[in-house]
Amino acid sequence: MKIGIDGMGGDNAPAEVVKGAVEASKQIEDEIILFGDQDTLLSHLAAYTYNKEQIRVSHAADVISNHDAPVRSVRTKTESSMVKGIQAVKEEEIDVFISAGNTGALMAGGLFILGRIPGIDRPALATVLPSIIGSKPMLLLDSGANSECKPGNLLEFGVMGSIYMNRVLGVSRPQIGLVNIGAEETKGTTVTKAAYELLSKSKVKFIGNVEARDIPTGPCDVLVCDGFVGNVILKLTEGVALSLLKLLKDKFTEGTKAKLGAFLLLDKFKDLKTMLDYSEYGGAPILGVKGALVKMHGSSNANAVKNTILKARPYVENHVVRTIHDEVLSIEDTELEE
């Protein structure tokens, strides 16, 4: 397998990306191709001992930054590490491309360079959320790519999410929940009501509406919503958790007694940080395009890069893209027969 990585995308590129790639290479035998400025990437690689047959650099002279307009940058910056990486997926030179760079540009590149899987109206960004109480991770989609969705889009998200959780995280018959403002099927907007009906009639294991209060307890395997709500869920969970941890830190360093108490709990705090760490779960796949693309958090460190590379393997090996293609065609057949 050939795994491509954007060596120039993200807040900590290229240093952490290169480090993460080297660390991943010790655990797998697959080839890793770093896209980006050859001199820069080779000078970073020179700091490590690595197998030169396993990690190589594919030169790209330009970079798409987070400030670039997604669609225009994909069309004009044809020599960028991101565009060249997505092109390499299209030409089957690599099996998957991973980037911590501009999310909108990666989505636009997926749409324009790879194209949509037939039958998929809106590809989605799918993010793995750690559940805070339970131990199982949940896939949230769409987590920000499509701020306005039709009921059929939400059905597609359920189908694609189900396939990903089954093939990549090994969940048999994943449970699909619809984010809504009440448990009853009559709750919500015209879109969520229609999506409820479509999901109920579909082949996925639909468990009904999920209220926001229950999300942190991990009530299902796949959480479906539009990209506006998905973005709010993702960012608010992160914001509340970070704010609370900061508040705890401030409170627990007020006075000697508190400091001693906090010292005794130090290892428990570390456990907690690991449980809440998104980087343990790998990146966010863009589901619905004709090729494997994975978005990493913009501030990914070497550990997140390594984990994303490791999680990209089952994504490719278990043919997620082809399975979505086949399943969506079969859904369309069923609907036409009715």
Place this chain on the structure above:
Amino acid sequence: MKIGIDGMGGDNAPAEVVKGAVEASKQIEDEIILFGDQDTLLSHLAAYTYNKEQIRVSHAADVISNHDAPVRSVRTKTESSMVKGIQAVKEEEIDVFISAGNTGALMAGGLFILGRIPGIDRPALATVLPSIIGSKPMLLLDSGANSECKPGNLLEFGVMGSIYMNRVLGVSRPQIGLVNIGAEETKGTTVTKAAYELLSKSKVKFIGNVEARDIPTGPCDVLVCDGFVGNVILKLTEGVALSLLKLLKDKFTEGTKAKLGAFLLLDKFKDLKTMLDYSEYGGAPILGVKGALVKMHGSSNANAVKNTILKARPYVENHVVRTIHDEVLSIEDTELEE
């Protein structure tokens, strides 16, 4: 002033409602009228020493439960404590009515019995959120009454929220933020983009888009969004905070060392709980109807009831309802002049 309370609404009614009313009566001189079954309420009151001139019962034979359909129950259960309370506001027998009962029914009662303030298309449920890092509270509206909104509705929410925060919580020139998925004005849905423009041109102090990650830090005084997103923000903040505190509790009672550490931090935990306690900030007003209605959390305890009664005073005294009426008329005049 005469403050009416639904003695039968909410998970802990009538016991906690009666207790909270008695506690509040010791701090104010206003009359408190409990709506509900006379025998039940009097028997609960009998457990306390209270001023019989100050607290009295207005008999209502029926109750609207949380399972009742909002619109139908308001139309058919005319002898319920909620309908009789709202009627009493209309007939100016009381100045404000507070209920911990069915939210949808309270909103429907406001619309059908009191009616909308002229110029307000959609009354909103406005909830005070404690900010986790800063100490200042934020008003979130709509927090669940209108799951689909037009840009003009979001402008109305900004204007009404601004008046409430100024008149009731004493904030001069409240800062208004629009919940969105990015900081730039071009981000979001067609509705949020149009609302951004309307709010920019309005008289309120609009600070632009607010991303969900920043909400816990209290970036503004009034947070505007549709009721679907508002409900997600309210419930998810509560869910994440509760789940994290539970996780902490579990972690901090694993082993003797951790238990000792947690013991030393006990008073800090108590501080934290107070900071996160919604009941300190009073209830959620329904803004935009012709009368003062306040919704309390369904699981309100006596302390929450007491605080809601105390916060209802400035709501009435500072003429929030009349100010909204006057301001909205002046906005319409300005818009017509353009």
